[in-house]
Amino acid sequence: MSNRVAKELADFLLQIEQRSQFHAGYPYNLSCDYSVIAKFFNFLLNNAGDPYIEPDFGLHSRMFEQEVLSFFAHLYKIPENQFWGYVTAGGTEGNLYGMFLAREIYPSGILYSSQDSHYSISKAAKLFCIKHNVVNSQINGEINYEHFEDLINKNSNYPAIINLNIGTTVKGAIDNLDKVLEILERNQVKDYYLHCDAALSGLILPFLDGAPQVHFQKPIDSIAISAKFIGSPLPCGVVLTKKKWVEKVETAIEYIGSTDTTILGSRNGHTPLILWYALQTRGYDGLAREAKTCIHNAQYLFQQLKIREYPCMLNNFSNTVVFQKPSQKLIKKWQLAIFENWAHIIVMQNIEREKIDTFINELLLHQRLVNNSEDFQLQPLVH
Template sequence: MKNLDTSTLHGLTEMRLRALSERLSDERTRFIGFPAALDYDFAGLEPLMRTLLNNVGDPFVRTWHGMNTKDFEQEVIAFFAKLFRAPDDDYWGYVTNGSTECNLYALYVAREKYPSAPVYYSSAAHYSVPKNVHLLGMRGVAVPARPSGEMDYAALERLAAPHCSTAAIVVATIGTTMTEARDSVASIRRALQAAGVRESHVHADGALAGAYAGLLTPRWPFDFEDGASSVNVSGHKFLGSPMPSGVVIVKRVDIERVRSSANYTGSIDRTISGSRNGHLPLILWHAIQRWGVMGLKRRAEQGMALAAYTHGELQRIGWDAWRNPQALTVMLAAPPERLIFKWQLATADGWSHVICMPGVRKAMIDAFVADLAEAQLH
């Protein structure tokens, strides 16, 4: 590439960024197949986006690095600890770069607690679970899932019974990737007890539905009072964030086994990533201030209503579709590939899905159904 003057380079840079903005704005009008809220608005935070914010180390320990938002992070952690009914005086957590890191941390804590325990997880669990099990050198056991995507608890009991002399680690999925099925922590506890397992750590991966599963009626059993040892949630899915994020909550007594590093920052560090994005806690804090618990509940109810409408419209045109109870997700027979790309539909084993996350509008669903109806004619 030949040398270009500064004004030409600036013009080319602006042109590329403008083209990217236009493309993403267009893609956003058809973003209905992946779990991410589209209705976030963080205009008030823009001045802070020009500042380096690094929440290095433990969010509850002051550091010599003053460019941080640890006070806001503590409030985010407290909000989700209360939402997940964690013990008032026995919880700890931090804001991660997504639920894959959350699951890695929860499994890390569980491994330090029970070094030789196998890890049981549903065959419908997120792919990060077996990946993290491998990274940590643990032994994974996939438990068959029912057609709905929920774990088969009788199968868990059968698989755990021969190893009842050792502890068990179980990952419960609260909103599976494709069908939004939810594993019951209470049912998992009963299965382990029936198998003769005396000690266990049950992690609830609430990446998708953790932010609202406890707010619905009937209430789904998945949190600390239901028997979970740790819980996580994604920030960019239901709550809303322009970048991936997550929150993991564990029992404080369990992290005492996790090695901490006293280093040049002045803070111990029990986290995985060390230097952490200080903007993420601020973004999540802003969303919590905007919505609150009742706002999250309303968002879930609106999403379920739109999912019911979507299901009905698919049935109206004769397109094979189904939906789990209380789900924002609607499963449908996979459409032609051009529509999968156009509407950005997650697709596996001949099925696609639509997820009615906050920000998905009825007009988007109507346009999608119209495309399906037209495809039926050809």
């Protein structure tokens, strides 16, 4: 390796190390160490095709992928013989997959999703040519049930494809599955497909006492979860659905010796290994502890802002603390996500109390305190 290449790599490493230290705006668990499995990065691993069909091609990690999927199936209460899923490239691919299945099952279905849904839902509607009704949101980011019912009522002759947000991107709000089911029943909509976008909270809610129950014992059809909470150097996620839905879309492909059931052809074989390693080493109990700690630390940050009368909000069971946009200097340093007049910190495993205290101190130094928070309701805390 030439000196120039070595120097460029060393500089980049330093930059990434520094940027990782002060990152608070996006939902990435930066506390992971995968050096034990780094040796596999010298090998090609491609899981192209169905995760459950063994191809002749040998450079894949299907056995690990299947174990990862079984963990999620157990977490989301769907029997082994009824579920299907795969390790995706992230939450977006999981959402695309849910919308694709829904469109195949109900070609004339109308999609309903709230204003606060992730942009991948609108993208799916465009890609798969699904008629899309955008439902208003409440101030806390949750879907507006009255508006939803109004739209459902007007279109009750068409199947409904519903995207439920189980933790919105910006405010961490959770749409109420039970209320949505009541609305469908009241309006006698029998043909519906319920997809849950649980990109971040999908690995938090199952571990919290009293949190809303979202799982396959209720009539949901698919769920997309991103690996952001587990933490992975390569973006990835998981999608779970019912086996019977996938059987409707599968096509046998001789060339890959497998069945085409996924959105992508070639699929990353390293990410299942990463997820498997994380689950083996941290397990259910470890993830549960991490989820509770993140929620407690988010409440700590929220309280620190509140006692200083800094405009802020925190949804129940969420680790996304929303607060008034601070100075540009802080936004840059802490890599905060901004929307209109607001910013948020997503309290992941690497945002510990010490870091929160540092942030609060810097915020107070940089920002004149604003006492007027009338236009932003503070949500009650349950923990």
